[in-house]
């Protein structure tokens with residue numbers, strides 16, 4: 418129950434990764450400022466969360482079923498909250514997809530958009546009208562650095578994150594009239610077991626429909642670099658959660674929030690050249706001409722990331 422200084426927080430996709438870590442971190446807030454409704458589409462997957470929440474489970478953290486792709490499920494979950502009162506909505510549920518576009522079916526692409534785009538919009542449509550009435554609230558969307566600048570073989574995932582960024586960019590302007598904050602969180606790679614497993618799995622997968630040359634570029638150039646980058650500069654779900662908590666607790670949160678300072682130059686590159694050629698040429702050379710150099714650069718970054726870089730993140734301000 419949201420009362421006094423306690424804020425009601427609704428989070429989607431809490432069975433693993435960032436959602437799980439954030440739900441636990443907020444529920445264990447020292448000052449007990451949050452009541453967390455940690456949601457997931459399948460409650461059979463609750464054990465890891467319940468175990469991590471420990472004593473907070475049943476006190477500052479409760480569980481609810483919510484499938485962002487299902488109108489009824491979303492409505493039911495919000496109706497079950499007293500007064501439908503949500504102070505902070507965190508749209509975290511999302512799915513990834515990587516590979517040559519020829520090998521991904523339209524149905525698979527639609528599933529990504531259903532979750533990453535329409536899932537977020539469905540949540541916002543359900544919660545925003547009550548926030549507007551109260552003239553208060555904060556909507557947070559876990560986007561990605563790939564929602565600002567894409568790289569090869571992430572075409573469909575990036576398209577979904579670009580779509581939600583465009584939606585939010587427009588909505589944020591209107592929401593200012595109602596004193597509702599909207600913030601995008603843009604992590605770079607996040608080291609979850611899931612992510613590493615997905616990349617390994619993709620490595621072994623056939624890519625039906627894609628020509629051998631494209632498959633070669635994908636498997637032998639792109640994937641090894643991607644794995645190296647994940648291991649070298651990937652953040653942990655806990656680091657991302659800390660960043661989100663900071664954004665929640667800042668009085669004037671920024672609209673865009675990169676979590677990894679190493680990605681700031683990549684974003685700057687994009688804004689430095691409105692033709693877009695600088696970015697496209699840069700990534701082309703990185704991938705196809707500088708593969709071996711990239712490998713050593715990544716080793717150097719990995720070395721550095723154990724030192725001071727690891728402790729640096731982009732401040733919400």
Ligand SMILES: NC(=O)c1ccc[n+]([C@@H]2O[C@H](COP(=O)([O-])OP(=O)(O)OC[C@H]3O[C@@H](n4cnc5c(N)ncnc54)[C@H](OP(=O)(O)O)[C@@H]3O)[C@@H](O)[C@H]2O)c1
Pocket residue numbers: 429430431432433434435436457458459462483484485486508509510511512513532536559560561562603604605606607608609611612
């Ligand atoms: N990992 C990265 O490198 C990275 C980088 C940038 C941004 N992100 C973004 O961060 C967010 C969280 O991802 P993660 O890395 O923590 O991955 P994750 O561990 O796979 O977590 C994704 C969560 O979303 C849930 N989910 C999927 N479809 C859903 C649906 N229809 N309804 C409700 N929940 C659903 C999953 O639940 P199930 O257990 O039921 O599948 C899971 O709990 C995503 O939006 C992702 O795009 C991740």
